[in-house]
Amino acid sequence: MDPIRNPYAPGAGQRPPELAGRDEQLAAFEVVLERVAKGRPERSLVLTGLRGVGKTVLLNALRGAAVRKGWGTGKLEARPGQGLRRPLSSALHQAVRELGHRDEESLDHVLGVVKSFAQRDAGSGAKIRDQWSPGIDAPAVRGRADSGDIEIDLVELFTDLGGLAADVGKGVGVFIDEMQDLGADDVSALCAACHELSQSGLPVIVVGAGLPHLPAVLSASKSYSERLFRYQRIDRLSREAADRALEAPAAEEDAAYEPDALAAMYDATGGYPYFIQAYGKAVWDLAPRSPITAADVAVAAPEAESELAVGFFGSRYERATPGERDYLMAMADVAVEQDEADGDAVLSSDVAARLGKKPQSLSPARDSLLKKGLVYSGERGRIAFTVPHFGRYLRERG
Ligand SMILES: Nc1ncnc2c1ncn2[C@@H]1O[C@H](COP(=O)(O)OP(=O)(O)O)[C@@H](O)[C@H]1O
Ligand SMILES: [Mg+2]
Numbered sequence: 001m002d003p004i005r006n007p008y009a010p011g012a013g014q015r016p017p018e019l020a021g022r023d024e025q026l027a028a029f030e031v032v033l034e035r036v037a038k039g040r041p042e043r044s045l046v047l048t049g050l051r052g053v054g055k056t057v058l059l060n061a062l063r064g065a066a067v068r069k070g071w072g073t074g075k076l077e078a079r080p081g082q083g084l085r086r087p088l089s090s091a092l093h094q095a096v097r098e099l100g101h102r103d104e105e106s107l108d109h110v111l112g113v114v115k116s117f118a119q120r121d122a123g124s125g126a127k128i129r130d131q132w133s134p135g136i137d138a139p140a141v142r143g144r145a146d147s148g149d150i151e152i153d154l155v156e157l158f159t160d161l162g163g164l165a166a167d168v169g170k171g172v173g174v175f176i177d178e179m180q181d182l183g184a185d186d187v188s189a190l191c192a193a194c195h196e197l198s199q200s201g202l203p204v205i206v207v208g209a210g211l212p213h214l215p216a217v218l219s220a221s222k223s224y225s226e227r228l229f230r231y232q233r234i235d236r237l238s239r240e241a242a243d244r245a246l247e248a249p250a251a252e253e254d255a256a257y258e259p260d261a262l263a264a265m266y267d268a269t270g271g272y273p274y275f276i277q278a279y280g281k282a283v284w285d286l287a288p289r290s291p292i293t294a295a296d297v298a299v300a301a302p303e304a305e306s307e308l309a310v311g312f313f314g315s316r317y318e319r320a321t322p323g324e325r326d327y328l329m330a331m332a333d334v335a336v337e338q339d340e341a342d343g344d345a346v347l348s349s350d351v352a353a354r355l356g357k358k359p360q361s362l363s364p365a366r367d368s369l370l371k372k373g374l375v376y377s378g379e380r381g382r383i384a385f386t387v388p389h390f391g392r393y394l395r396e397r398g
Helices: 023-037 055-068 085-099 102-120 148-167 184-200 216-222 238-252 259-269 274-287 296-315 320-335 346-357 359-371 388-398
Strands: 043-047 073-079 172-175 204-208 229-233 384-385
Touching: 023 043, 023 055, 023 229, 043 055, 043 085, 043 184, 043 216, 055 073, 055 204, 073 085, 073 320, 085 102, 085 148, 085 172, 102 148, 148 172, 148 184, 148 204, 184 204, 184 216, 216 229, 216 320, 238 259, 238 274, 259 274, 259 296, 296 388, 320 346, 320 359, 320 384, 320 388, 346 359, 346 384
Parallel strands: 043 204, 043 229, 073 172, 172 204
Antiparallel strands: none
């Protein structure tokens, strides 16, 4: 069929033509927005799940919902080893602009606080040229959000920001993707600041997304984090939602699927959103005409799989060193031997046994894989792939 009209969108963070199966989260978030804007106590959402299930696009959709309500919003993606100050100040700069507060003096004050928060990054004795500022014209407000203690500074920053938003009857939403990659101090300060905000009823919320162990990261940092955030596990789509993700965009282009074709698609994709987009794209390009048949799906499967092998699996596999690849392969083998469902966690002691090594001698490989985000540990002593079907990919690769 006409590749120019192909509606599907495989790729990290690519907005899908139809955001299927996420109505529950979108509805819950509408309630959060309304309650927070009214100063009512409310837990914010944190989305967790494997790679490719659609956390980033859902986070963007939640941000869109906040923007439609007139909120000020900003987004950042956490990176290992990077401090929170710079990316957060850029995000908040954006949020303040979006809020569109009329009074210039209040606006300049808050922007000045964002600036002083950002400039503290270089240390108090830093020369002007080493100071970084997020392109804010207003003068920095000395003595506010620049103590150097990130927790104190965040509370001051959010308090001033919340005051500004409350003035106009709106709120501020800070959206943090890959939240598990925040440094320990930053996580702890962020939880403390959210805790403080929830008590003062100021309309600022932090909405996060990250890998499945993110709740463990947060609760290891602050025991009360469960009361701050409502964790929403984002997972593969139900059969119905997966069908909708394929059919709705096709219908827009006057194309359709035969029922057998939809069943074959679900079989192949397991309902994982990334796989649905990749298969949808390949099948569309190779099918001679609408309606798309099960035979078309069979013909296109190798093309879809080779796209995934490069774009989804391969790009991650490339990041691992030879020693780390042995570790990953052993994880896949252990899972198969123990008849675990694809994606289930295995014991790291079993992985070590499989490789005939002592667990301690493998901890550097394991730690590095954790840092690279290829595996995660939701429970002590256990380890799992962050990428769905990764074990299968490794075994087929051989
Ligand atoms: N609800 C959904 N329905 C259909 N496709 C989706 C959905 N959510 C995500 N996708 C698609 O899945 C892919 C991965 O989405 P992304 O948000 O990057 O996942 P994650 O952040 O969890 O790794 C993208 O190609 C996106 O278009
Ligand atoms: Mg993502």
